[in-house]
Every structure is written in C-alpha cells, then in structure tokens.
Amino acid sequence: MREATDTANDPRRWGRGRVLRAIRQAGAIARVDIARQTGISAATVTALTAELLSEGLIERIHPEDRAPDAGRRGRPREALRLRGEARLVAGVKVSHRVITVLLVDFTGAEIGLHEAPRAEIASAPAVLADAIVAATTAACARHGRRLEDVSGICVGLAGQVDGARGHVHWSSALDRRNVDLAPALAARAPCPxxxxxxxxxxxxxxxxxxxxxxxxxxxxxxxxxGIGMGVILGGELHRGARGCSGELGHSKVVSDGAxxxxxxxxxxxxxxxxxGLRMRAAEAGLKDMSVEDLRQAEAAGDPVAIEVLSEARQHFARVLAxxxxxxxxxxxxxxxxxxxxHPLCTPEVLEQVRQLSLSVDAPPTEIDVQFRDDRMWAEGATAYGIERVEALAVERRPLGQSA
Incomplete structure (x- = not known):
C-alpha cells in the first residue's frame, strides 16, 4: 500500500484538495469565502468547484435552504457542501473477540454499524483478511448496500503497524510477526x-x-x-521512521518488570x-477481576485493589508528565x-501529571478526558478512511486502483 501522490507539485490537485478541505471544515460555505480562506483566486475557486460539482463530490445549497447570515444585507449567497452520497467508507476495528464495522458517507454521517464475532484472539493473516472482508460485506448487506459500493476500507489494529506500508510488525490480532496485511486485504476487496x-x-x-x-x-x-498513543505534530500524523511511533504502552516503567x-x-x-491490571490483581489473589471490579473493590477498601491501582496510577502519571x-x-x-x-483518569492523577511536568511561565498543556464506548475505534477508522478516499478523489484516481 502506498500513500496518495503528493499534490504539492501539481497546483490543480493542490487547489482541489484545499477547496475540498475548506468545504469539509465549514460544513457549508460560499465560493467567495473559500477564496478568502484558502488564498486561491475567486476565478480558480469557481473553476475548481465546477469540477467538483460535475464529479458529484459537492452539491449546491440554494439560498432559501440556508439560515440567513446575521447582519448581512442583500440576497443570500449560494453555498456549497460535500455530497454525502458521493462516497461510502467502511471503518473496521479488529478487537480480541469481535470485528466492528462502521459505515459512513462522505460527510462522516453514520449509515450503520455491524459487529461480527471472532473465533480466536490471534489469527493467521489469510484468516483475518477473510474475516475483515466478510464482516464488511455483512455490514453492507445489513444496511442495504453492497461491498462494491464501498469506496475505501480502513482497518485499525492494535500493535506496531506501519500504516504507510500496510505492514504489521506485531499485533495481538495475528498469530505471527512481520505480516504484509494490506496486500492480503487488497486482494480480497474491490476498493482501496x-x-x-x-x-x-x-x-x-x-x-x-x-x-x-x-x-x-x-x-x-x-x-x-492496552495503552496506545496517536501523535499529531504540525497538523500531520507522526508515524516515525518504522511506522511505530506512539507505542506508549510499551514504554518501560520497571526494569525487568512484569x-x-x-x-x-x-x-x-x-x-x-x-x-495488566487484571494480571497484577490475579497475582495478588484477586482473580477474574475487571477494571470496574477493581475500582469498586478499591472503593470498598480492599488492600490488594488499592495497591494495584496506586502502582498503576503512579506509572501512568509519570509517563503522561x-x-x-x-x-x-x-x-x-x-x-x-x-x-x-476509569481508575487511571482521576482528578488526582491529572494533578500529579501537572506537578511532574516541566513548569514554565505559560498556560499548561490541557488534558481532556473523553469516556467512549468501543465504537471510538471504528469511528477513528472511518475518519482516516474519509481522509484517504478524499485524497484519491483529489487526484482523480480510479476507486478500484490499489491504495
């Protein structure tokens, strides 16, 4: 798998990308505002949006369909927005016991969700590839679509994944290391x-x-x-030289430890x-405890739960700092x-992070805790899938062409 061609050396593709991003960020926007936000001339914006309209990627919003702009006089301007029906994207998350598939349109609006059970935690590459495509096919059928309607499938795996190459150095979802999984998936799917x-x-x-x-x-x-990390630097996803950046859970906190x-x-x-929490608790005599069980046991004064969670919080706070x-x-x-x-994300832990972090005379880093259900992984996959499918649309590459 390769990244979409860099548009920096092609002014027209660069302009198409800028215009599409401006429309996506605004939701609905007039051409004159696209020109102002992107720095592209009004004449070029008109030409580029005409292309995007003819390709069905965007659509017009008639003035009568829009809320009036506060303080603006005269006739409301025609606006443009993304056309949701232009593309169908599937976001897939492979968990230990389930494959979750979320279908969205080109705007990111949800079409439907489907979950397919996995028979094993670690699968052979061909078995996992078959299961991912089968789950996506079932998701489409469940929500009145066909696999052939999908413009792109984005698959999220836990582990050390080089996304740019489609290579998995290691993942708990696979029964072996160093797997070129993207080619196996591309051979089974009708889309990138x-x-x-x-x-x-x-x-x-x-x-x-x-x-x-x-x-x-x-x-x-x-x-x-597990514990993972995604890094956005300068507005771009940072993967590292081997695609393994952000493996926070595998940073070392105890020499020759657990x-x-x-x-x-x-x-x-x-x-x-x-x-790790369940394993540490079991070693100390509290078997078959979920994280929530441990939290409740700690609140009830259980000394083992208190010790296990206290140790975890200390390590977590130091790493965040x-x-x-x-x-x-x-x-x-x-x-x-x-x-x-969650027992790791308490006000006390966040305060400890602030105390341990380098202090300067400037506002501290904001730490925002977001509690999500397991849909967040599939939602993440659809977000990146939309971005990649949009990049292909900018390049006018055929959707059947391998990414």
Missing part, C-alpha cells in the same frame, strides 16, 4: 484498503471531528485493554493496561473505553 494503528486512527478522528479540530500539536492517549503481551518486560501496559515535557503539546486527549469513570 488502508491499514493503521488503532490509536493513530482515534487521533485522526479527534483531528477531523473532535477536540483536536484546529489544533496543530496534540496527543491522543487511548486507554483500554511480562507484557509484546514479549518484553516492564512495559506500562503490563501495569496500567486493562490486561514525560509526554508533556518531551512534546510540549497544546492538548492531550485521554480517550478511555469506559462508560463513565
């Missing part, structure tokens, strides 16, 4: 397939639709079974991830898979 680390996808969702909208430098830390599912010892996940010191981000979003509270 994009592969990415699941935490990176949540970061893209925050950038396009959430708290990171309009923020150039921010981090998203995901907290669930065994992590990645095979190494002392990782943050082994102490503060969902499986190091992120603030190293990256100096405007914002850190803690995206937590929980319906309400």
């Amino acid at each position: 397939v994009f592969l990415e680390n699941d935490a990176n996808l949540v970061a893209k969702a925050e950038q396009l639709f959430g708290r990171g909208r309009g923020v150039d430098n921010f981090l998203v830390v995901t907290v669930q079974h 065994l992590c599912q990645c095979g190494q010892r002392g990782c943050l996940e082994a102490y503060a991830g969902g499986y 190091n992120l603030v010191t190293v990256f100096d981000p405007e914002l850190i979003v803690l995206a937590v898979e929980a319906e309400e509270g």
Whole structure:
C-alpha cells in the first residue's frame, strides 16, 4: 500500500484538495469565502468547484435552504457542501473477540454499524483478511448496500503497524510477526484498503471531528485493554521512521518488570493496561477481576485493589508528565473505553501529571478526558478512511486502483 501522490507539485490537485478541505471544515460555505480562506483566486475557486460539482463530490445549497447570515444585507449567497452520497467508507476495528464495522458517507454521517464475532484472539493473516472482508460485506448487506459500493476500507489494529506500508510488525490480532496485511486485504476487496494503528486512527478522528479540530500539536492517549498513543505534530500524523511511533504502552516503567503481551518486560501496559491490571490483581489473589471490579473493590477498601491501582496510577502519571515535557503539546486527549469513570483518569492523577511536568511561565498543556464506548475505534477508522478516499478523489484516481 502506498500513500496518495503528493499534490504539492501539481497546483490543480493542490487547489482541489484545499477547496475540498475548506468545504469539509465549514460544513457549508460560499465560493467567495473559500477564496478568502484558502488564498486561491475567486476565478480558480469557481473553476475548481465546477469540477467538483460535475464529479458529484459537492452539491449546491440554494439560498432559501440556508439560515440567513446575521447582519448581512442583500440576497443570500449560494453555498456549497460535500455530497454525502458521493462516497461510502467502511471503518473496521479488529478487537480480541469481535470485528466492528462502521459505515459512513462522505460527510462522516453514520449509515450503520455491524459487529461480527471472532473465533480466536490471534489469527493467521489469510484468516483475518477473510474475516475483515466478510464482516464488511455483512455490514453492507445489513444496511442495504453492497461491498462494491464501498469506496475505501480502513482497518485499525492494535500493535506496531506501519500504516504507510500496510505492514504489521506485531499485533495481538495475528498469530505471527512481520505480516504484509494490506496486500492480503487488497486482494480480497474491490476498493482501496488502508491499514493503521488503532490509536493513530482515534487521533485522526479527534483531528477531523473532535477536540483536536484546529489544533496543530496534540496527543491522543487511548486507554483500554492496552495503552496506545496517536501523535499529531504540525497538523500531520507522526508515524516515525518504522511506522511505530506512539507505542506508549510499551514504554518501560520497571526494569525487568512484569511480562507484557509484546514479549518484553516492564512495559506500562503490563501495569496500567486493562490486561495488566487484571494480571497484577490475579497475582495478588484477586482473580477474574475487571477494571470496574477493581475500582469498586478499591472503593470498598480492599488492600490488594488499592495497591494495584496506586502502582498503576503512579506509572501512568509519570509517563503522561514525560509526554508533556518531551512534546510540549497544546492538548492531550485521554480517550478511555469506559462508560463513565476509569481508575487511571482521576482528578488526582491529572494533578500529579501537572506537578511532574516541566513548569514554565505559560498556560499548561490541557488534558481532556473523553469516556467512549468501543465504537471510538471504528469511528477513528472511518475518519482516516474519509481522509484517504478524499485524497484519491483529489487526484482523480480510479476507486478500484490499489491504495
């Protein structure tokens, strides 16, 4: 899998991309405002929007369909918006026991959700590729679409994923290391397939639709079974030289410490991830405890739960403080898979982060806790899928062409 061609050396593609992004960000916008926001001449904006209209990517909003602009005199201007029906995108999240598929239109509006059970935690590459395409096909059928209607499929996996190459260095969803999964998926799907680390996808969702909208430098830390991180620097997703940037859960907090599912010892996940908390509690005598069970046991005064969670909070707070010191981000979003509270994301932990972070005479990094259900992973996949499908539309590449 390769990234879409860089548009910087093609002024027309560059302009098409700028215009589409301006329309997406505004929701509905007049041509004169597109020209003002992008710096593109009004005549060029008119020509580019005529192209996009003829291709069915955008549509007109007649003045009578819009709310009047406050304080503006005269006839309301015709506005443009994305045409939702232009593209169908599937976002897929592979979890331990389920594959979740979310279908959205070109604007990001939800069409429908489907969940398909997995028979095993770690699958052979061909088996997993078959299951992903089968789940996407079933999602389409459930919501009155066909797989052939899908313009792009974006798959999120936990683990060390080089999204630019479609290569998985390691993932708990696979039974082996170093797998070129994107080609296996592309051979089974009638449309481009994009592969990415699941935490990176949540970061893209925050950038396009959430708290990171309009923020150039921010981090998203995901907290669930494991702990991941997506990094947005200068408005771009930072993957690193090998595509493994952001593996926060595998930063070392204890020398030769607890065994992590990645095979190494002392990782943050082994102490503060969902499986790490359960493992530490079981070793101390509290077996078959969920994270919520541990939180309730701590509230009831259980000494084992108190010790396990106290240790986890200390490691988590120190690592977050190091992120603030190293990256100096405007914002850190803690995206937590929980319906309400989580024992790692308490006011006391956030205060400890502030105390441990490098202090300067400027406003501190904002830390925003977002409690989400398990849909957040599939939503992240659709966000990145929309971005990649939009890039293909900008290039006018055939949708059947491999990404």
